[in-house]
Amino acid sequence: MKKNIGFLNFGHWTPSPQSQVRSASDALLQSIDLAVAAEELGVDGAYYRVHHFARQLASPFPLLSAIAARTSRIEIGTGVIDMRYENPLYMAETAGAADLISAGRLQLGISRGSPEQVIDGYRYFGYEPAEGEDHADLARRHTADFLEALKGDGFAEPNPRPMFPNPPGLLRLEPHAPGLRERIWWGAGTRATAEWTAAQGMNLMSSTLLSEDTGVPFHQLQAEQIERFRSAWAAAGHAWEPRVSVSRSIFPIVSDLDRAYFGGESRGQDQVGMIDGGIARFGKTYAGEPDRLAKALAEDEAIAAADTVLLTVPNQLGVDYNAHLLESLLEHVAPELGWR
Structure with a gap:
C-alpha cells in the first residue's frame, strides 16, 4: 500500500561539540x-x-512559513502543538497565513500536550483552566474555539465607523484559509481519545508511545486505536x-557510519514505563540492513x-546525514514494502 512518507523533527540543539x-x-x-x-x-x-x-x-508558524516560501510541493506540519498554550483566534490567523503562503500544504497537528x-507552563502564557476544568479540558476548549474560527464564519460585530470599509454582516478572522479545517490532526495517546478525535472531525496523529498498556505489542495496540478511530x-x-x-x-543501515550510529538498535523492542503518573507503552526502534528492515516493518x-x-x-x-537517512529509506526500503 502506497504511503505518504514524512519526517518529524524535534529540533533539539545543544552547545556540545558533538552536536551539529x-x-x-x-x-x-x-x-x-x-x-x-x-x-x-x-x-x-x-x-x-x-x-x-x-x-x-x-x-512553529514563522518556521512553517519560511519553509513554505522555499518549497513548492512538500506538506508542512506540526506534531504537535500544545493547545494549552495557544490563543485560539490568533493561532487561526497565523495558521491561515502559513497555509496561504504554502498554497494549501499545511497539515497541522495539535493536542493537549x-x-x-x-x-x-501554560500559566506563564496567561491561561488557566476554568472552574471545574483540568489542563486537558483547557486544551480541548482552546481547540473547540480554534476549529470554530477556521470555519470562516463571521462572528464579530463591526464598528459602525471603521477605519476601512467592512463587508456586510458579522466579520470573520482574516486571512481565511479555505480547506484548512479539514487538515487539522489530533495527537491521540489512547484508544478513547482517538474516538473523540473522530467525533470532532480531526485527522488522527499517533506517535511512538501510547499512554495505556494492555499487554499486547505496541503496534497491535496502535492498530486497534486506528480501527476505533x-x-x-x-x-x-x-x-x-x-x-x-x-x-x-x-x-x-547501508554504510559504516549508519552502523556506528544505529547498529546497537537492531534488536530493539517495545518498552513499558510511566508517563504523567500512568503506564505507557513505547514503540521500538527499527534499525538494520534494508532487507531485514523491510521484513520487520x-x-x-x-x-x-x-x-x-x-x-x-x-x-x-x-542536514546531510538526515537527508542520507531519508534517501536510504526511499531507495532501499520503501519499494520493498510497496510504499513507493
Whole structure:
C-alpha cells in the first residue's frame, strides 16, 4: 500500500561539540534546509515538534512559513502543538497565513500536550483552566474555539465607523484559509481519545508511545486505536475521508557510519514505563540492513493501517546525514514494502 512518507523533527540543539546543531539559529535554519532537501528527494511531508521552555523548536508558524516560501510541493506540519498554550483566534490567523503562503500544504497537528519542562507552563502564557476544568479540558476548549474560527464564519460585530470599509454582516478572522479545517490532526495517546478525535472531525496523529498498556505489542495496540478511530469516524458521518499517521524511528543501515550510529538498535523492542503518573507503552526502534528492515516493518500492523508514516529524525546529526537517512529509506526500503 502506497504511503505518504514524512519526517518529524524535534529540533533539539545543544552547545556540545558533538552536536551539529548548537544554537536556536542552527535548529531553525537547518530545519528549513532539511525540508528543502527532503522535497528534492521526493519525501511527502516535513513535520516539526513544538515544546516550550526547552532547547527545541517552539513557535512553529514563522518556521512553517519560511519553509513554505522555499518549497513548492512538500506538506508542512506540526506534531504537535500544545493547545494549552495557544490563543485560539490568533493561532487561526497565523495558521491561515502559513497555509496561504504554502498554497494549501499545511497539515497541522495539535493536542493537549505532553509532560512539560516546567510546572504548568501554560500559566506563564496567561491561561488557566476554568472552574471545574483540568489542563486537558483547557486544551480541548482552546481547540473547540480554534476549529470554530477556521470555519470562516463571521462572528464579530463591526464598528459602525471603521477605519476601512467592512463587508456586510458579522466579520470573520482574516486571512481565511479555505480547506484548512479539514487538515487539522489530533495527537491521540489512547484508544478513547482517538474516538473523540473522530467525533470532532480531526485527522488522527499517533506517535511512538501510547499512554495505556494492555499487554499486547505496541503496534497491535496502535492498530486497534486506528480501527476505533475509523469506526467512530464512520459513525459521525463526516463529509470527507480522514487521514491517519503513525511515527516511527527507522534507520536503514547501508554504510559504516549508519552502523556506528544505529547498529546497537537492531534488536530493539517495545518498552513499558510511566508517563504523567500512568503506564505507557513505547514503540521500538527499527534499525538494520534494508532487507531485514523491510521484513520487520511489513509485520507492523499499525503502519499497515495508516496512510502516513512520519520518520523521527536525529536532527543533531545534521542536514546531510538526515537527508542520507531519508534517501536510504526511499531507495532501499520503501519499494520493498510497496510504499513507493
